[in-house]
Every structure is written in C-alpha cells, then in structure tokens.
Amino acid sequence: MSAVTRTFMFMSALAAAAACTKAGEGDKAAGAAASPRDAVLDAWKANKLAPSAMAPATVAFAKDCQAGSVAGIDAMLCSFASVSEAKSAEDQGLAWVGSATGASQARGQVLIMLADRKKADPSGRTINQLLKLAPNEPFR
C-alpha cells in the first residue's frame, strides 16, 4: 500500500467520524433536552410559548435557578437533584411568587414558579397551560 493510498484512507476515516458526530448532535438537538429545565423550556417553545432569555438567578432555597418571562408572566425554573427535593421546595417557591397570582409546582426535578405580577393573565389560562405543558416525568 502506497503512502498516498494510506493517506487517502486515513482522511476518509476522519471524514466519516466527523459526519457521525454531527449526526449525533443533530439528533440530540431535535429530540432529547440537555437538562430537566431544558425539557420544560422546549415544551413551552413547542407550543408557541417562547420564554425570554433565561438568566441565572439566586434564591435561598435552590442552587441552580434561571429566571425570565413567558407571555408576560415572570418565570423561575430551579433544577434539583431529585423529584422529592423539587416537590418539597414548592412552599418556599411561593415566597418568590410574592404578592401576585401565581403558582409553585414541581415537575419532575424542576420547580416551576410563575408569577403574574403585570396582571397579564387575569383568567390564569396561560399559567395553567404552562404548568400542564411541562413534562412531569423524572429526567433521565
């Protein structure tokens, strides 16, 4: 086998490996979310409830939180290590809701806090939809 042939085969193998890697990433972007919080956000986006850019937020009762807004409603999503931890933080999440109509409910390992501080959702339909769209299964 000549040097030219070996070089060609090596380059072909590299190209094939790169193609496989790209295909894998594409599948992940189209389907599975990277985290429990992303799964919630993806579910909202899929139903035309695109949230604003979620920014890291600090609260006393959770470590991994991001806050933004969806359809005029303030939203905070905190990820927990387990479903039970997220569930047990529901009451503390109501403190973040404060003096507004809102909810604090666990969906899997994610605690979803929603607060209608701008009174954008007087009937609560949007809050209800956001809560129902969020996947409730434990993230794997």
Next chain:
Amino acid sequence: MLVALAALGSAGPADAAVKQVRYVGIHPIPASEGGGICYIEGPHVHIFEASDRLQYRDHRGANYFVGDPVAYGYDGQRYVYRGHHPIHVDAVVGDDVPDDEFCYIDGPHYHSFAPPEGPEFKVSGDAYFYVGDPPRAYVEARPRMVRINAEYQPLVYERPVVTVDPPAGWIGARAEFVTPAVVVEPPRAGVRVEAVAPEPSVRAGVGIGIGVGVAAGIGIGIGAGTVVRERPVIVHERPVIVHERPVIVHERPVIVHERPVIVRERPVVVRERPVVVHERPVVRERVEVQHKTMVDDRPHAAGHHR
C-alpha cells in the same frame, strides 16, 4: 391557608405585607378583583380571599370550589349533575390525599369534572345521578350547606336541562334524604289530609326551589251506608323560595394615626420700652415776666395820694 410572607428575605421581589391565599382547582374570581373564572387547575395562590364559605371546602389548606362554575362564566369542559352528590376532590385535583366533599346544589347543575367510574353514580340523559349512600357528615352538614341554593337563585345563566326520570336509588328521591318541606296540621274529625313532600323541584332554567304539593281528600258520611266522596282537592302551592343572601362583614382595620403633638414654645420676648419722661419745663419765669410787665404797665398813682 394564609401564607405569611414576612420572612422573605432575599427570596424574591415580594411584598412582605401581603398575604397569599391558597386555592386548588378552578374557581370564581370575586367581582372586586375583576370577576370571571380562574382557570388554574392545580395549586396556586391569589392575594384575595375566598369570601363565600358555602362554595369552598378546605383541601390540604387550600380553597377548593364546589359550586357551579358555569354560573360565573366558565366556558370549559362541563358535566351535568342533578341534585346532591359527593366530589372526590383528590381525584379532581390529582393528588393522593383522600378528600370527599359534598355538593349541595339542588337540581341540574354543572361541574368541570366527571365523577370517577363506579356504582355510586348512574348516568341518565347525559346527567350524573348520585345513587350511593351518603355518609353521616353529609346529613349533618346539609341544613347549613343547602343555603348555597339561595345564592344561585338570583344568578342568571344557562342551566342544564334534565328531562329524564331519575334512576332508582337517586338521592333526591329517597325519603330519608328529602327535607320535609311542609308542616301539616293534625287532621280534624271527618277530614283526611294527605301531605306529600315530593323531591326538590329540578326544572332547569326556572330556578331552584322546593316544590310542595298538598293533596287533601275529604270523605263525608251521610246516613247509613251512604258515602259521598268528593273529589280530592289538590292544592299546588308555589315553590317556597327563600332568598338568604350571605351577610358579609368586611371588618376593616381601624388605623389610628396618632400624630405627635408638637408644642412649639415661642420665646416670650419682653421688650421693655424705655420709659421716656418728658419733663416739660415750668414756664414760671415767663409768668413772672408777664406779671412784672403787668406791674410795669400800671400807671403810677403814688403822687395822687400824696
């Protein structure tokens, strides 16, 4: 029920002075807060109270609405019930805390949920009829809870129409669960009075009331063996509808603003005005002068005496 938010700290942008009120499931929004229906099905909070206690039950510290949401503008999925029935709240809201409450609305009405499948409900004419055995708690609370019907009486909305006969065993047709609606005086001699207290009136669209039918048969004996029976006189009394409106007393806190009494003591300035004594000069000298002049002007008469 009330979540004091006094210790929020840095948890969020909340107003520490406001109290949250917990709800679970859909419910009417008070007119003072805009009216209509809140469609949040799960646990949530508002910053207004559930003022009408007859229409709410407590479920794990949250207010659960047991009334007819259509009366307040609900436009979602609805199911027709007739008469009193249990509500398995845990099944409706989807949690695992058993909680059976009762709806005391007479006649056809709506709810946003269907009952769980089982023998305690029968479906007839697309309406659910409760045919189970109610617990003692239902019977005990009924005198107080049936007042909810007075609250629905003035509400104008499209009520369901149920024209089918209720199935056997329906709670509304069982004598032990029908409230006596009329007091009949003891029969007098020769007069036989039959009083029938039928099931509550359930005519949809007319309202909710208690129908009372009184059938009176009179038998009169004349002579021996001759009996003249008059036809029974059937008196249909109109439903007795009692409008009992809840008396809601809003106790507003009396806030007394005690304003500090500021006493400003103004310095007393005593200005001592100098006493100026104008001493007027005594013009004695002038008088003397005048006197002297007068003396001088007199003519001399000394020579005449001599």
